[in-house]
Amino acid sequence: MRLLLIGFGTVGQGLAELLLEKEQILTDQYGLKVQVVGISDMLKGSIYNAGGINLQQALKLAKSGKKLSEMPDNFDGDAVSLITTADADMIVEATYTDIKTAEPATMHIRTALEKGMHVTTTNKGPIALFYHDLAKLAKEKGVQLLYEGTVMSGTPLLNLIRETLAGCTITEVKGILNGTTNYILSEMEQGLAYDDVLKKAQELGYAEAVPDADVLGWDALAKVTIIANTVFGEQCKPDDFPCKGITEISSEAIADAKSRGKRYKLIGKVWRDGNTVKGSVAPEEIDMSRPLAGVMGATNAVTITTDTLGDVTIVGPGAGRNETGYSALVDIIHVGGLR
Amino acid sequence: MRLLLIGFGTVGQGLAELLLEKEQILTDQYGLKVQVVGISDMLKGSIYNAGGINLQQALKLAKSGKKLSEMPDNFDGDAVSLITTADADMIVEATYTDIKTAEPATMHIRTALEKGMHVTTTNKGPIALFYHDLAKLAKEKGVQLLYEGTVMSGTPLLNLIRETLAGCTITEVKGILNGTTNYILSEMEQGLAYDDVLKKAQELGYAEAVPDADVLGWDALAKVTIIANTVFGEQCKPDDFPCKGITEISSEAIADAKSRGKRYKLIGKVWRDGNTVKGSVAPEEIDMSRPLAGVMGATNAVTITTDTLGDVTIVGPGAGRNETGYSALVDIIHVGGLR
Numbered sequence: 001m002r003l004l005l006i007g008f009g010t011v012g013q014g015l016a017e018l019l020l021e022k023e024q025i026l027t028d029q030y031g032l033k034v035q036v037v038g039i040s041d042m043l044k045g046s047i048y049n050a051g052g053i054n055l056q057q058a059l060k061l062a063k064s065g066k067k068l069s070e071m072p073d074n075f076d077g078d079a080v081s082l083i084t085t086a087d088a089d090m091i092v093e094a095t096y097t098d099i100k101t102a103e104p105a106t107m108h109i110r111t112a113l114e115k116g117m118h119v120t121t122t123n124k125g126p127i128a129l130f131y132h133d134l135a136k137l138a139k140e141k142g143v144q145l146l147y148e149g150t151v152m153s154g155t156p157l158l159n160l161i162r163e164t165l166a167g168c169t170i171t172e173v174k175g176i177l178n179g180t181t182n183y184i185l186s187e188m189e190q191g192l193a194y195d196d197v198l199k200k201a202q203e204l205g206y207a208e209a210v211p212d213a214d215v216l217g218w219d220a221l222a223k224v225t226i227i228a229n230t231v232f233g234e235q236c237k238p239d240d241f242p243c244k245g246i247t248e249i250s251s252e253a254i255a256d257a258k259s260r261g262k263r264y265k266l267i268g269k270v271w272r273d274g275n276t277v278k279g280s281v282a283p284e285e286i287d288m289s290r291p292l293a294g295v296m297g298a299t300n301a302v303t304i305t306t307d308t309l310g311d312v313t314i315v316g317p318g319a320g321r322n323e324t325g326y327s328a329l330v331d332i333i334h335v336g337g338l339r
Numbered sequence: 340m341r342l343l344l345i346g347f348g349t350v351g352q353g354l355a356e357l358l359l360e361k362e363q364i365l366t367d368q369y370g371l372k373v374q375v376v377g378i379s380d381m382l383k384g385s386i387y388n389a390g391g392i393n394l395q396q397a398l399k400l401a402k403s404g405k406k407l408s409e410m411p412d413n414f415d416g417d418a419v420s421l422i423t424t425a426d427a428d429m430i431v432e433a434t435y436t437d438i439k440t441a442e443p444a445t446m447h448i449r450t451a452l453e454k455g456m457h458v459t460t461t462n463k464g465p466i467a468l469f470y471h472d473l474a475k476l477a478k479e480k481g482v483q484l485l486y487e488g489t490v491m492s493g494t495p496l497l498n499l500i501r502e503t504l505a506g507c508t509i510t511e512v513k514g515i516l517n518g519t520t521n522y523i524l525s526e527m528e529q530g531l532a533y534d535d536v537l538k539k540a541q542e543l544g545y546a547e548a549v550p551d552a553d554v555l556g557w558d559a560l561a562k563v564t565i566i567a568n569t570v571f572g573e574q575c576k577p578d579d580f581p582c583k584g585i586t587e588i589s590s591e592a593i594a595d596a597k598s599r600g601k602r603y604k605l606i607g608k609v610w611r612d613g614n615t616v617k618g619s620v621a622p623e624e625i626d627m628s629r630p631l632a633g634v635m636g637a638t639n640a641v642t643i644t645t646d647t648l649g650d651v652t653i654v655g656p657g658a659g660r661n662e663t664g665y666s667a668l669v670d671i672i673h674v675g676g677l678r
Contacts, residue, residue, distance in 0.1 A: 308493065329506050333506050
């Protein structure tokens with residue numbers, strides 16, 4: 001299995017580390033030899049070597065802030081040109097999410113699929129905006145398009161639904177899809193004000209300097225759209241769903257809810273309503289007796305309502321270097337031969 | 340896909356109902372035509388028809404307490420003789436668990452594997468006592484041995500670990516594996532005495548007249564052994580692990596734990612300790628902030644600790660007609676062609 005890594009930030013580097021760490025397991029347990037033959041990153045440049053590039057060296061350069069193009073395998077071209085030129089079986093698309101245009105990620109994925117390469121992506125843009133087009137193209141070309149890492153990082157929500165809940169009809173998917181806001185709400189329960197907790201979250205690296213994508217619910221909304229597209233088969237875009245963040249929730253409201261046995265959570269959900277599929281992101285008071293209420297801090301959790309099993313809930317990390325890198329790894333294992 | 344149902348009690352009937360209900364989905368989504376060609380039940384007799392038996396009629400007879408042998412497809416022989424004779428691709432072993440001998444289930448499974456038939460079982464006995472022998476035989480014969488329903492009924496714990504956590508190293512699996520005891524402990528939190536809650540559980544059908552297998556922890560112990568065998572690759576038997584039930588927990592102890600932010604749960608766990616694998620079943624005080632503490636009533640929940648993702652928790656039903664029937668259905672879909 002010859003791989004191209006498109007994007008060599010946190011996720012790409014996390015995956016590269018896992019590939020080195022788990023080389024033996026991949027061979028022994030899955031009969032899988034994975035070789036990274038090329039990397040392209042908008043800031044760090046591109047490298048290519050049909051015989052396999054030196055991942056340790058690439059990681060070392062990236063960590064010390066140097067360009068990959070310092071390596072002997074320097075490739076003179078951007079991601080699209082690398083995908084077009086390279087002799088490879090699969091790409092890992094892990095560039096930065098642009099939820100308005102989904103570019104350049106969608107172009108990378110389309111180029112790879114057109115060429116008959118498998119794709120896994122951790123990028124929410126293409127799956128939220130163009131899933132059906134891309135899935136159709138993958139099917140035509142007889143290759144796989146996987147995207148486990150777009151929701152809950154490596155916690156296997158989407159593979160869980162597709163594989164281990166095969167044959168169930170899913171009527172609702174509902175949960176805590178954003179770790180930053182869950183951390184803020186958890187901390188506010190100690191009586192701290194929103195602004196103070198946000199500042200602390202920013203200091204800890206949980207929230208960005210401009211926290212809008214998290215606190216206004218946009219990140220959760222992208223994930224809701226991905227679930228609607230992939231699990232429910234809808235053709236929808238983020239704008240189709242109402243979205244409200246956590247900025248209007250006071251610590252007093254949180255204390256009041258608690259006194260009534262409830263806890264505020266920012267809930268993203270998608271559900272069947274007769275023949276239509278609806279979705280939303282909004283804060284909700286969750287009863288303390290429900291599994292979602294007990295999920296604190298930066299953890300994510302989703303309850304899947306099914307016809308046959310009732311509710312199944314999965315709880316796990318929603319972000320992180322290793323965790324998101326792993327989502328690409330498990331997709332590679334599935335393409336390469338799980339059994 | 341031609342099936343034999345071995346055992347036509349709750350689970351076998353639950354599966355038969357699902358096969359009728361989901362016939363269209365199986366064809367449309369998985370290209371799978373499942374035909375039950377034979378059923379054998381120790382009490383209800385055996386039937387066989389190479390062209391497919393009438394499931395509706397079989398269900399109707401079973402529900403009205405009549406024998407299957409009243410059907411025109413009456414087969415004059417027991418389960419082993421049906422498996423030996425029948426032209427089929429897969430058996431569903433869903434007879435009653437005997438955790439001391441694992442018979443006659445193991446004989447059924449062995450006969451089917453020897454003949455080159457795939458097997459799914461919901462029977463804890465064979466997987467707790469003879470997993471490695473049976474898995475070796477399945478491998479030699481090039482067929483699959485699946486067993487999702489032996490732990491947490493259809494909630495996909497074992498498939499989750501094998502498929503969607505592929506490539507992760509599992510260091511601990513820990514959780515609430517028995518719904519009856521979790522229901523009893525949940526109710527005792529309201530201040531009721533153990534004996535009163537047990538009586539209520541028996542009236543509701545959650546606990547059996549002789550409740551030992553549940554309340555003394557033996558059912559959870561069988562599941563712990565299955566996890567040790569299948570997830571951790573150990574060769575072990577239930578007797579290898581310490582086991583303590585819930586009969587010595589008073590409602591006072593429960594109230595005392597609650598006052599300290601803790602909640603009693605009957606916890607089954609398996610974990611790596613250096614180069615060895617350990618297991619146990621015992622009541623534990625779980626901190627209220629942990630996902631397992633929030634799991635109440637007859638629900639099951641397991642936290643899987645991994646090298647790469649940290650903790651992933653799955654919560655879902657641990658028993659039930661449809662739920663356990665579904666575990667066999669999802670295994671059938673996996674054998675028949677998930678993709």
